[in-house]
Amino acid sequence: MPPPDHHKDDQYLKEVIPKRIQLFQSIQSQQKSHIQSLPHDPIKVVLPDGSVKEGKRWESSPMDIAKGISKSLANNALISMVDGVLWDMNRPLESDCQLKLFTFDSDEGRDTFWHSSAHILGQSLETEYGCKLCIGPCTTRGEGFFYDAFYGDLGLNQDHFKSIESGALKAVAEKQPFERIEVTKEQALEIFSDNSFKVEIINDLPVDKTITVYRCGPLVDLCRGPHIPNTSFVKAIACLKASSAYWRGNKDRESLQRVYGISYPDQKRLKEYIEMLREAEKYDHRELGKKQELFFNHPLSPGSWFFLPYGTRIYNKLVEFIKKQYLERGYQEVISPNMFNMKLWETSGHAANYKENMFLIDIEKQEFGLKPMNCPGHCLIFDHKVRSYRELPLRMADFGVLHRNEASGALTGLTRVRRFQQDDAHIFCRESQIKDEVRGVLEFIDYAYTVFGFTYELKLSTRPEKYLGKMETWEKAEADLAEALNEFGKPWQINEGDGAFYGPKIDISVSDALKRKFQCATLQLDFQLPERFKLEYSAEEENGIERPVMIHRAILGSVERMFAILLEHYKGKWPFWLSPRQAIVCPVSEKSQPYALQVQDQIVKAGYYVDVDTTDRKIQKKYRVLGFIRKTYCPTKLVIVELHIVITVDLGDVSVSSVSRSLQVREAQLAQYNFILVVGEEEAKTGQVSVRVRDKADHSVMNIPSLLEQFKEKTEAHQ
Known part of the structure; x- marks a missing residue:
């Protein structure tokens, strides 16, 4: 199917692009001459x-x-x-x-490769559609890249991808070098005078910022770089999807379109990635959530999800899992308000930097905001009484509800929401305690991620170009983090200059069963908030006053996001300890139902989730029929239709009760019950159950105490 007609801005292509190239070459020539003279x-x-x-x-x-x-x-x-x-x-x-x-096998190599691929994509988009390019980075997930651009009335979709990919491959075939020049602010404004988005970026740059411009083929782009040597390194490239976006993420600004892409140094890896995406689509958490009746959302509350009874079971289990560790690891739980006067957010700095992402409320002619994070509130808790060095470290944990005003176009299932909870905690400690506290958090992360079956990578992100505080404080903090990482004993890497402006941090990215990377856990040092809130404690020295260091940390991160990641990671097959459907009792006849309810009662009292299949499966009085899509009855045959597969059972050869039993088990397996407990008259007489385990064909007969002991062992082992 050919792509829809589109209006190409010929003037933009015939005049703007050549003008940029001419200006680029002129500046490049001057700089080369200068370098040759050195x-x-x-x-x-x-x-x-x-x-x-x-x-x-x-x-x-x-x-x-x-x-x-x-x-x-x-x-x-x-x-x-x-x-x-x-x-x-x-x-x-x-x-x-x-x-x-x-090389490509390193994070630095991959990120650069995908950033350069974004320029190749941008070149194709600009030459094909005459759009105004905005920004084109590699994605924060570390998988591919995207380019945002303004297209006017044109709406991109998958029908456009073939021509976009064709333009990108043309750039690859031409082996276009990535060339770099440094320009003044005035030169940059002249080069990009026809693109108001680039002009806005340039005008917002600090006066002392070095501005760089890169060229590959006809594309001249404002970019800090760096880039791969030339376009020919990108042997395979594909468009993944197109979506809407807002300029600078502001819903009140221009509406843009974002094209996502992926690229690799060879076709084999691209093919493997596309196959992985297809596999992942089968286990999309939104679809699995519907099938398993876990959660749903409603247009009357976009970005905020309803958790149904089965979903709430999982949600609570995740929270309980972390809370149990709090007791063992010396954390104290607190509960803080959901809403604060904006004066709090002015003190913390969020009013200046985060206000557009907050939900604001007018109360008695004063402005309040729903909290998007817990840290300022925890500073108030620390400061509500005089503190002593003997109280430190003070580990303060809070599962408070958070709200962030995410753009509607950015909302994505449970992974990007407006209302959520975090296993949020802040550790207030002395500088001399930083190393031990950081190591303790790393051990907490390792414990939790090992239970979930994740692998993970660690990076130490160091002082950025613009930072707050003293150089020696930063150097000491970075050294403490590095020493803690070394003592922790896991491999780690330096991520130069990528720390937060208020302190260095350790970035933790997890990999799930589909080898996708996610950022969940957080570990950040903060010297800024204690300074802003004037937090103090009495030191060991007489009359001494010192300021604490604040460590921001989360293990799960957003509980909603972790829920989604785990649902896809396990492909819908929850381990027993976390499962919302740990067991189901299946009576093979009405006579067995009273015993089935007795079994359920014993298991529930032991603290496990168990349901009973009490479905009425009778047709007339003579036959028991189970169907998954529709049910059909005839005098001599039982016809069962399951997912387009028709199974015919001759009732003359097979007992109805055995058919009923096998189909009950199959239904329970499809519903992802971990244990299927079949009971009939024989089991009722002996006080036992016939036990089948999900995805296994064999079964065994057990008494209830033995079964509960097995449940206990699995729960304690997090299996």
């Missing part, structure tokens, strides 16, 4: 293994060093790091330095 003194380049390579200042590039090591490395290295700063492979080195090289 002294090309010898420099020493130190590699991670300690070996030293020789080069020339303003002449040798990381690519030259890679070629000197091996042809294979030069063919696969995507990006470099020079003294802790990511650096284009073809950008000349400026002095003696330490050099690291990254």
Whole structure:
């Protein structure tokens, strides 16, 4: 099917793009001449293994060093790091330095690869549709990239993808180099004078910010970079979906369209990724949630979900799991208000930086806001009385309800909501306690994620360009975090310059059964909020007053989001300890129902979730019929239709009760009950149950005490 007709802005393509290229080339020529005039003194380049390579200042590039090591490395290295700063492979080195090289198998390499792929996508979109490009990063999930653009009246959909991909592959085939220039604010405004979105970005940049512009083929784009050497490294690229977006995430601004893409260095990996997406679609938490009657949402409360009885069982189990650990790990639970006067958020800084994401309420001519996070409220709790160093560390936990005014277009099932709860906690401690507290949080994370069956990666995000506080405080905090990570004993990486402005942090990304990555847990140091709220405690020294350090931490993160991740991770098959349907008792006849209810009562009193199948399955008085889609009866045959498969059972050869029993078991298996307990007259006489386990064909006969002991063992082992 050909893509719908669209109006291409020919003037934009014929005049704007050539003008940008001309300005880019003019500035590039001047900068190359300047670099050639500089002294090309010898420099020493130190590699991670300690070996030293020789080069020339303003002449040798990381690519030259890679070629000197091996042809294979030069063919696969995507990006470099020079003294802790990511650096284009073809950008000349400026002095003696330490050099690291990254391939696609590293986070740095993948992120750069996908960021560069976004430029290739942007080039195709701009040349094909004459749209005004906005931003095009790699995704925060770490899987692919997207580009936001303004198209006017054109609505993109999957019918456009073939032509978009064709344009992208054309750029790949041309082996377009990624070229970099540095420009002044005035030059940047001139280059992008025809794109109001880029102009707004430029005008908002700090005065002292170095502005960089990149070119690949006809695309000239405002970008801090860095990028892969050229477009030919992207051997496989595909569009995934198109959606709406708002400029700068503000629902009151221009409506944009976002195209998501994925790319790889070879077709095999792209094919594997597409297969993984197809597999993931089968287990989308929204569909599984409907099938298992766990939750739903309603247009009268968008972004806020209703949890049904079975879903509430899981939700509560997750909360109880964390709360039990709180008792063992020295946390104190608190409950804080849902709504605060905006003066609180002015003190914390959220009024200036987060107000548009808050729900605001006018009360008696004063402005209040529903809390989007717990930390300012916890500062008030800390400050409500005089504190002593003897009370520290103070670990304060809160499952309070949070509200964030997410744009309607960004709402995605349980993973992006407006109303949610976090297993939120804040640790107030002395600087000397940071290392031990951080290690304790890491051990908590490891315990929980091991129970869930996740693997995870750790990164230490260090001081960004713009930060608050003293340099020596940051250096001490980063050293404490690094030491805690080393003592923790798991592999970790440095994420240079990606810390929050108020303190360094440890980023934890988990991988589920489908090998998808998610950011759930949080561990951040904060020197800023204690300063803003003037928090103090009396020190050991007489009359000494000190300010605490605040550690923000969450293990599950949003309970709603973790619920969704686990539902997909387990593919709808909940482990027994977390399952909302731990067991069902299936009586094979009406005579067995009283005993089935007795069994249920014993199991419920032991603290487990158990249902009883009391469905009336009689037709006339002679036959028992079970059907999944429709039921058909004839005098000599029993016909059962299940998911388009027709099974005919000759009643002359098979007893009705045995058919009933097998179909009860099948129904229970499809409903994902962990244990199916079949009871008949024989079981009622002996006080036993016939036990079948989900997804297993065999069965065993057990008495109730033995069954409950098995349930207890599974619960304690989190199985």
